[in-house]
Amino acid sequence: MSGFLYMYKHFLKYNEKQHLFDQKKPVLLAVSGGIDSMVMAALFVRSGQSTGIAHCNFGLRGNESDSDEAFVRQFAQQHSIPFFTTCFNTAEYATTHGLSIQMAARELRYEWFNKIAAENNYSNIAVAHHAGDLAETLLLNLIRGTGLKGLCSMAPVNGNIIRPLLFATRESIQQYATENNIDYREDRSNASDDYARNYIRHHIIPQLEKLNPSLVPTLQQNAAYFTKAYVLLKKETQEKSAHWCKEAPDGLHINSQALLNSGAPEIYLHEWLQPFGFNSTQIDDITAALDGQSGKRFHSATHEAVKDREELIVTRDERQKTRDKRRETDKDSITHRHCEEERRSKLITHHSSLSIINYQPGMEFPRSPNEAWLDASKLTLPLTVRRWQEGDHFVPLGMKGKKKLSDFFIDNKIPVHQKEKQLVVCSGDDIVWVVGQRIDDRYKVTPATKQIYRIIWNN
Numbered sequence: 001m002s003g004f005l006y007m008y009k010h011f012l013k014y015n016e017k018q019h020l021f022d023q024k025k026p027v028l029l030a031v032s033g034g035i036d037s038m039v040m041a042a043l044f045v046r047s048g049q050s051t052g053i054a055h056c057n058f059g060l061r062g063n064e065s066d067s068d069e070a071f072v073r074q075f076a077q078q079h080s081i082p083f084f085t086t087c088f089n090t091a092e093y094a095t096t097h098g099l100s101i102q103m104a105a106r107e108l109r110y111e112w113f114n115k116i117a118a119e120n121n122y123s124n125i126a127v128a129h130h131a132g133d134l135a136e137t138l139l140l141n142l143i144r145g146t147g148l149k150g151l152c153s154m155a156p157v158n159g160n161i162i163r164p165l166l167f168a169t170r171e172s173i174q175q176y177a178t179e180n181n182i183d184y185r186e187d188r189s190n191a192s193d194d195y196a197r198n199y200i201r202h203h204i205i206p207q208l209e210k211l212n213p214s215l216v217p218t219l220q221q222n223a224a225y226f227t228k229a230y231v232l233l234k235k236e237t238q239e240k241s242a243h244w245c246k247e248a249p250d251g252l253h254i255n256s257q258a259l260l261n262s263g264a265p266e267i268y269l270h271e272w273l274q275p276f277g278f279n280s281t282q283i284d285d286i287t288a289a290l291d292g293q294s295g296k297r298f299h300s301a302t303h304e305a306v307k308d309r310e311e312l313i314v315t316r317d318e319r320q321k322t323r324d325k326r327r328e329t330d331k332d333s334i335t336h337r338h339c340e341e342e343r344r345s346k347l348i349t350h351h352s353s354l355s356i357i358n359y360q361p362g363m364e365f366p367r368s369p370n371e372a373w374l375d376a377s378k379l380t381l382p383l384t385v386r387r388w389q390e391g392d393h394f395v396p397l398g399m400k401g402k403k404k405l406s407d408f409f410i411d412n413k414i415p416v417h418q419k420e421k422q423l424v425v426c427s428g429d430d431i432v433w434v435v436g437q438r439i440d441d442r443y444k445v446t447p448a449t450k451q452i453y454r455i456i457w458n459n
Contacts, residue, residue, distance in 0.1 A: 007168065007176040011043045014167040018156040021124045025400075026050040027162075028084075028122035030113060031075075033068040033185035036128035038075070039173050040165050042182050044126070045079050052082040054116050054125075056109045058090040060101070061188075068185050084116050102195065110161075114393065117160065118401045129154055129163045132170040135219040136200050143196075145280040147270050148233060151226040153219075159442055160401060169216055231377075237271040238376055238451065242356045245272065245381065251315035252382045256290045256307070265290060269312075275380050275428060276303040276314055286312065357452040359445065370458075372425070372433040374443045376451040380428040383455075385435070388422045394431040395441040405434065412437065425455065 014020075021027050029044060031037040031053045044051050055072040057065050069085055076083035094104035113125045134154045141150030156166050165173070177184060190198065209215045240262070244255040254272065259265035266287045273283055277300030289296045289307050298305045304317045356376060365373050392405040409419050414437075425433040432443045435457055445452055 007039075007172055008043060008046060010167055011164060012047065014156075015164055020157060020162040020164055021049075021126070023049060025123035026052060026121070028052045028054055028113065028117045028120070028125045030054055030056075030109070030125060030127045031072050032056070032128075032187075033072045034128075034187055034190075035177050035182075035184040036130060036165065036173055038182055038184040039177050040126065040128040041075065042176075042180065043164070045081075051126075052084060052116075052120060052122055054084045054113055056105075056112065057085060057087040058105050058108070059087055060090055060105075064188075068187075071183075071185055082120070084120075086112055114160070114402045115404075118393070118403050121401065123400045124160050124162045126162050126164055128165050130165045130168045130170060130173060131216050131220055132201070132205075134166060134223060135205065135216045136197050138219050138223055139200050139204060140197060147274065147280065148226060148230045149271075149274075151223065152230050153223040153226075155227070160395070233267070233271070235377060235450065237268055238379075238381075240268060241272065241381055244268075247382050251313050254312040254314070255310065256312050257310050259287075259312075260290050272381070273300075273305065273314065276305075277301045278303070278305065357454055359449045359452055361447070365445070369436045370456060372435075372439050372455040372457075373445050374432055374439060374453045374455070375445055375449045376453040377449070378427075378443050379432065379453055383432070384426045385423050386426065388419075388424050388434070392424065392431060394424075394434065394438075396438045397441045397444055399441055405431075408434070408438070 027044065027049060029037070029041050029051050031041050032055065041051075041053065053072060053076045055069055057069045059065055061068075073083055073085065075081075088105075088108045090101060090105050090108060093099070093108060094101050097104065097107075099107070116122070117125050138151055138153040141153065144150070154163060154166060156163050176182070205215060212218055240258075244258045246253045252272075254269075259268060262268060266283060269283050269287055270280070273286070278286070278298070279300075282298055282300065286298050286305055286307075289298075290312065292307060294308050296307045299317055302317060304315055306313045306315070365371075388405050390406065393402045394405065394408075395402050396408060405422075405424075408414075409422070414422070422437075423435040424431045425435060427443070430442070431440060433439045433455065
């Protein structure tokens with residue numbers, strides 16, 4: 001079978017198997033101009049799927065960046081595809097927010113992709129990650145010690161982000177481009193070993209392939225196994241969290257004796273403390289201190305964990321709050337993640353009642369604006385509550401794409417005085433409930449839900 005037929009048939013089959021997108025709804029394609037995204041765009045064109053193309057100019061390679069933009073624009077025009085583009089001062093953003101260039105570019109592009117998708121009713125955002133990218137991510141996370149979750153690597157679907165080329169190898173993409181005369185742009189930074197991912201691609205994977213020529217498919221299969229194992233682990237830690245963890249005004253209280261009796265305290269702590277910025281080494285040290293004297297303290301970049309009698313208490317680090325306030329200089333940033341208001345967010349405590357409920361088919365939910373019923377397996381605890389901020393967005397229940405909260409307030413005629421006091425409940429960086437208004441569709445209860453996290457808000 002030719003590379004053309006092999007790639008195209010597998011593209012269609014993979015989409016059908018993974019339920020990546022609805023063929024009746026338009027998809028926004030993230031196209032850089034490189035070989036991967038150009039092949040992805042060509043496959044979508046071949047399929048007849050309605051699409052738009054979004055291109056980010058990160059301003060990192062001078063005229064080359066501008067030429068990439070012109071190249072992608074021309075492709076969109078040739079195929080009568082709506083084209084969206086934007087320019088970022090990525091280097092300045094990275095410096096301001098203390099990020100690497102790669103992380104800054106990632107934050108900027110996904111924030112913008114979601115904005116374009118929401119404003120133009122695109123159901124999904126397609127990115128061109130392939131099997132080689134999955135393998136590199138798995139190895140990179142293994143080296144960095146990100147735990148079982150990191151070994152899951154990339155998922156075919158993550159919210160409204162889809163990866164329709166995750167089945168394809170780098171070689172099959174190259175063959176398809178060659179056989180079908182697909183033009184693309186070369187990014188010279190891909191040949192550099194300055195980035196850890198490139199070093200793994202150029203040096204580590206070739207060496208490992210000497211031991212296993214089918215390394216990439218093997219890592220794909222392992223990632224699938226790790227994902228299933230992580231689902232089981234997350235269910236277990238969620239169940240134990242309901243019994244061993246307690247949210248209080250001064251922070252999250254964890255029963256240290258229950259952890260010690262579990263036989264695997266570091267496993268639970270890894271899941272519960274990693275969202276607060278604690279790394280594997282710190283979690284090992286915290287585990288070792290569980291049966292020690294009270295008063296020992298551990299610090300991540302944002303939080304403090306204190307051994308106190310029979311509990312481990314996790315709180316926001318007061319020193320970090322001071323540092324955050326000094327760094328707060330860019331109030332109009334495209335992202336709201338580093339806003340001072342969010343840094344003052346509190347754990348859900350005295351304003352609410354929390355409970356875990358086992359889901360039963362046919363269960364009816366009260367239609368009270370002061371109650372939220374969420375899929376417990378999708379939440380990262382502890383949940384936090386804060387005032388809403390400009391730039392906030394979520395996926396309103398019943399919708400597919402993200403929507404700005406400011407637009408949601410306008411559409412729902414929320415009075416100004418009420419909007420100024422509006423609170424949101426967050427799981428990690430995601431808003432899961434606009435209190436009294438709407439939950440996020442991604443966290444709703446479905447027939448697949450096992451346990452429900454019920455929040456009753458007390459005004």
